[in-house]
Amino acid sequence: MNLQLLISGTSMGFVYGLIAMGMVLIFRSVGIMNFAQGEFLMFGGYICYMFNRIFNIPIGISLILSSLIMGVVGAIFMRTAYWPLRKAQSKAIIVSAMGASIVLKEGARIIWGSIPVSMDKVADGTAKVSTASIQWQYVAIIVIAAFLMALVYILLEKTFIGHIMQATAQDQYMASLIGIPVIVSIGLTFALSAMITGVGGGLLAPIFFLNNTMGMTSGAKAFAAIVIGGFGSVPGAIIGGLIVGLVEAFGGAYISTTYQLVLIYIVLVLVLMVRPQGIFGDRIQEKA
Amino acid sequence: MTSTLNPKKPVLKMDNVCKNFGGVIAADKIALELYGGEIFGLIGPNGAGKTTLLNLITGIYQSDDGEMFLLDKNITKVPTHRRARLGIARTFQHPRLLNRCDIKTNILMGSDLANKRKIKGGKLEEDMNMLLKCAGLQNVNLSDSIEKLSYGQQKMLEIVRALLCEPAVLLLDEPAAGLNTKEMDYIVALIKVAVQKDIAVLLIEHAMDLVMGICDRLTVLNFGHQIATGTPTEIQSNEEVIKAYLGGSCNVKS
Amino acid sequence: MKERFKSIRLTNVVIVAAIFLLCMLIPSQTSSYMLRVLNIAMITYLCVLSVYVLLGMCGQNSFAQAGLWGIGAYITANVVMKLGYSSITAFIISVIGTALFTFVIGFAFFRLRMYYFTFATVGLMTILNGLFMNWKEATGGALGISNIPEFRVGGFVANTETSKYFVILATVVLISLSLKFLFHSPLGRSFMAIRDNEIAANCLGINSLLTKSIAFAISGALCGAAGALYAFLSGYLSYQSFTYQQSTMYLIMIMLGGTISPVGAVIGTLIISLLQEWVRPLQNYMQLIYGAGIMILMIVQPEGILGGGKVIYDKYIKPKKTSTKNG
Numbered sequence: 001m002n003l004q005l006l007i008s009g010t011s012m013g014f015v016y017g018l019i020a021m022g023m024v025l026i027f028r029s030v031g032i033m034n035f036a037q038g039e040f041l042m043f044g045g046y047i048c049y050m051f052n053r054i055f056n057i058p059i060g061i062s063l064i065l066s067s068l069i070m071g072v073v074g075a076i077f078m079r080t081a082y083w084p085l086r087k088a089q090s091k092a093i094i095v096s097a098m099g100a101s102i103v104l105k106e107g108a109r110i111i112w113g114s115i116p117v118s119m120d121k122v123a124d125g126t127a128k129v130s131t132a133s134i135q136w137q138y139v140a141i142i143v144i145a146a147f148l149m150a151l152v153y154i155l156l157e158k159t160f161i162g163h164i165m166q167a168t169a170q171d172q173y174m175a176s177l178i179g180i181p182v183i184v185s186i187g188l189t190f191a192l193s194a195m196i197t198g199v200g201g202g203l204l205a206p207i208f209f210l211n212n213t214m215g216m217t218s219g220a221k222a223f224a225a226i227v228i229g230g231f232g233s234v235p236g237a238i239i240g241g242l243i244v245g246l247v248e249a250f251g252g253a254y255i256s257t258t259y260q261l262v263l264i265y266i267v268l269v270l271v272l273m274v275r276p277q278g279i280f281g282d283r284i285q286e287k288a
Numbered sequence: 289m290t291s292t293l294n295p296k297k298p299v300l301k302m303d304n305v306c307k308n309f310g311g312v313i314a315a316d317k318i319a320l321e322l323y324g325g326e327i328f329g330l331i332g333p334n335g336a337g338k339t340t341l342l343n344l345i346t347g348i349y350q351s352d353d354g355e356m357f358l359l360d361k362n363i364t365k366v367p368t369h370r371r372a373r374l375g376i377a378r379t380f381q382h383p384r385l386l387n388r389c390d391i392k393t394n395i396l397m398g399s400d401l402a403n404k405r406k407i408k409g410g411k412l413e414e415d416m417n418m419l420l421k422c423a424g425l426q427n428v429n430l431s432d433s434i435e436k437l438s439y440g441q442q443k444m445l446e447i448v449r450a451l452l453c454e455p456a457v458l459l460l461d462e463p464a465a466g467l468n469t470k471e472m473d474y475i476v477a478l479i480k481v482a483v484q485k486d487i488a489v490l491l492i493e494h495a496m497d498l499v500m501g502i503c504d505r506l507t508v509l510n511f512g513h514q515i516a517t518g519t520p521t522e523i524q525s526n527e528e529v530i531k532a533y534l535g536g537s538c539n540v541k542s
Numbered sequence: 543m544k545e546r547f548k549s550i551r552l553t554n555v556v557i558v559a560a561i562f563l564l565c566m567l568i569p570s571q572t573s574s575y576m577l578r579v580l581n582i583a584m585i586t587y588l589c590v591l592s593v594y595v596l597l598g599m600c601g602q603n604s605f606a607q608a609g610l611w612g613i614g615a616y617i618t619a620n621v622v623m624k625l626g627y628s629s630i631t632a633f634i635i636s637v638i639g640t641a642l643f644t645f646v647i648g649f650a651f652f653r654l655r656m657y658y659f660t661f662a663t664v665g666l667m668t669i670l671n672g673l674f675m676n677w678k679e680a681t682g683g684a685l686g687i688s689n690i691p692e693f694r695v696g697g698f699v700a701n702t703e704t705s706k707y708f709v710i711l712a713t714v715v716l717i718s719l720s721l722k723f724l725f726h727s728p729l730g731r732s733f734m735a736i737r738d739n740e741i742a743a744n745c746l747g748i749n750s751l752l753t754k755s756i757a758f759a760i761s762g763a764l765c766g767a768a769g770a771l772y773a774f775l776s777g778y779l780s781y782q783s784f785t786y787q788q789s790t791m792y793l794i795m796i797m798l799g800g801t802i803s804p805v806g807a808v809i810g811t812l813i814i815s816l817l818q819e820w821v822r823p824l825q826n827y828m829q830l831i832y833g834a835g836i837m838i839l840m841i842v843q844p845e846g847i848l849g850g851g852k853v854i855y856d857k858y859i860k861p862k863k864t865s866t867k868n869g
Contacts, residue, residue, distance in 0.1 A: 080837065088844030091597070092845075094793070095793060095798075099834065099835070103830060105833075106830035220664075223661075231657070265664070268661070268662075268665045269669070272665075348741060369746075369747050370747075376745075377746075384739040388738055389731075400728040400746070401747040
């Protein structure tokens with residue numbers, strides 16, 4: 001029982017970690033909390049579903065294709081919801097992202113309908129470990145998500161494009177002065193963020209049915225993950241995601257499933273009260 | 289105005305105040321005494337820890353060691369807003385006004401504080417007009433937004449606001465930086481008003497002629513150390529000071 | 543100068559009289575459905591006003607407003623139905639209770655800096671919603687509370703849509719007017735000082751923790767009042783009304799209207815409430831258009847409609863006025 005919960009909690013944690021990582025990438029790049037990140041997950045899931053079930057393409061290739069398309073969606077999102085407002089106050093960007101999330105949610109409903117759908121698993125069947133039965137899909141989620149996280153890390157730290165993206169994140173004006181096209185660089189960041197989050201949707205869909213409101217709840221959990229882990233920190237996003245996933249799994253099993261989200265947010269508020277900057281966050285010192 | 293042998297009690301007293309930021313020493317055993325009606329200069333090269341010292345006095349930073357007294361009250365652990373209510377007013381290097389409010393609201397912030405401190409002048413209007421005149425702001429429309437004012441006028445407005453708080457100590461962080469000569473005269477006029485009101489003025493400034501001209505005493509900071517304290521003439525002939533300003537490390541004796 | 547003063551006074555009087563007349567005429571000219579929409583809109587306006595106090599004046603963003611609104615509503619329902627107190631008492635208890643709750647929460651949450659407060663309020667909202675859904679004794683759980691008696695004072699019972707309209711209108715006007723005093727008081731000024739520059743505010747003797755908590759408590763009181771009115775208006779409370787999405791809606795409304803003045807709250811609330819009604823016939827595409835509309839409005843007018851209006855006013859109308867004054 002506990003092992004089963006541990007595995008499912010960890011794998012959900014990795015998915016939340018992916019969304020959270022996507023949010024953190026955007027936050028570090030433009031200093032804005034993306035309130036539409038959860039919708040990327042939902043939209044990516046639906047695109048994957050479209051390839052897998054409507055065009056009958058194997059799930060592995062569907063995941064890659066959907067991820068690529070999500071890259072485009074991310075770039076479009078950046079161009080429409082963020083770029084025109086980049087000089088406005090951050091509240092305005094948050095509101096426009098909220099508008100965009102409604103558009104994505106309703107768009108998905110109009111295109112794919114509101115009936116929950118499912119698709120193929122990456123790995124079928126269950127493994128028996130003593131009394132626990134573990135779905136292979138959970139293991140697959142952990143492997144794929146960890147692989148993606150490593151990939152993003154390598155991309156950002158070891159490649160030229162990653163360095164450009166980091167330079168832009170740190171100082172847009174400076175970046176443009178040394179010849180980096182800021183719009184391309186930020187666009188890439190949004191695309192990357194949408195890509196990894198979108199894959200998360202494709203991975204979750206076979207376990208929980210896809211519907212157009214799932215972005216909201218997963219987004220809320222990923223948000224909690226970021227805050228718990230420490231705002232703006234990539235390792236924090238992953239650790240926070242794991243904490244959220246485990247609290248959800250064990251809390252759901254031992255306390256009550258109706259209180260799952262409440263439990264997560266109680267953890268969030270407690271963490272904030274004890275350690276206001278989150279686990280990995282930098283201590284904030286206001287400049288005088 | 290004599291200084292070194294002032295018989296009065298100090299208004300603000302700093303005793304061995306220390307602060308470091310992760311190994312960087314920003315204030316090292318600072319000891320200061322400020323008297324009412326005195327203009328005390330604080331000079332030093334960039335990064336010497338002058339603004340840090342103001343932040344320590346106002347309580348924006350907590351000191352690591354040492355004690356501070358305002359009119360005999362120990363304020364070392366007192367939070368910023370309480371210190372302000374006890375009578376510490378300051379201005380900032382770059383004016384920090386309420387950017388989205390009109391000029392009148394900004395000025396009233398100062399008298400709000402005076403009211404909180406139960407200092408009932410009852411002549412707010414009169415005081416305000418006098419100060420605005422000293423600052424050369426008598427012709428501005430008080431219902432205009434702050435953004436209508438020039439940089440220099442904003443700095444002046446900040447001092448007016450601080451003076452309307454009726455403080456015991458006034459901390460000025462580079463009031464003359466970025467101002468033209470005419471505006472400098474206004475600043476001097478405002479400082480003179482403060483002196484008349486028996487306020488202790490702590491002045492951070494890079495413009496040497498201004499500092500040497502109006503300060504009664506001054507202290508020189510370098511890398512958080514207080515390398516010299518005294519009257520302007522004493523400071524001007526101090527070797528350490530010349531070294532700090534002209535380069536060369538204090539430790540290397542050639 | 544004196545003449546100009548007089549003319550402004552006169553136009554103000556005319557405007558106020560016109561609005562008053564309009565408000566009096568509305569019930570007789572509209573359907574009861576539209577009147578219900580307006581009643582809900584006025585209650586929403588109170589919540590948006592609470593966001594204005596917190597965000598527009600004090601610069602702090604909270605996503606818990608719908609939860610506070612819910613607290614006010616459930617307090618009223620319980621006080622009236624279980625304790626049998628009068629409507630007015632229930633209203634006052636709701637306002638004070640919500641304000642107290644918010645003040646205590648604010649005191650804990652405002653130890654967090656900058657956007658971390660906002661995060662904590664998202665948490666609070668979710669927790670409150672979970673509580674509304676599950677705490678059967680106080681909120682009726684998932685079934686909610688129904689048959690809440692109407693607002694009554696003395697012999698007067700607000701049981702028709704029109705009488706409810708006037709009760710809500712009177713409360714809304716009273717609250718709006720009292721906010722005007724807040725705006726020009728030292729307390730209001732200290733809110734704005736914190737919004738514009740917290741460190742400078744501290745140096746001016748403002749206790750930011752206390753002041754922010756007071757701002758949060760005032761916004762809580764507004765939400766509590768809105769909640770009490772809502773309980774009397776609808777007679778039925780469900781946890782589904784008091785959601786995070788509702789809170790985001792308030793933010794959207796105030797941002798569309800503009801955060802520089804309470805008028806922004808009026809404009810924003812009216813636009814969104816009416817927009818939702820107007821696109822309702824489009825059924826399937828309603829939400830899509832609504833979302834896209836928010837995006838477009840934000841892109842065209844990031845400072846809100848009022849902010850855009852102010853830019854135009856400063857650019858074209860004000861220079862003319864001053865030039866005539868000088869000439």
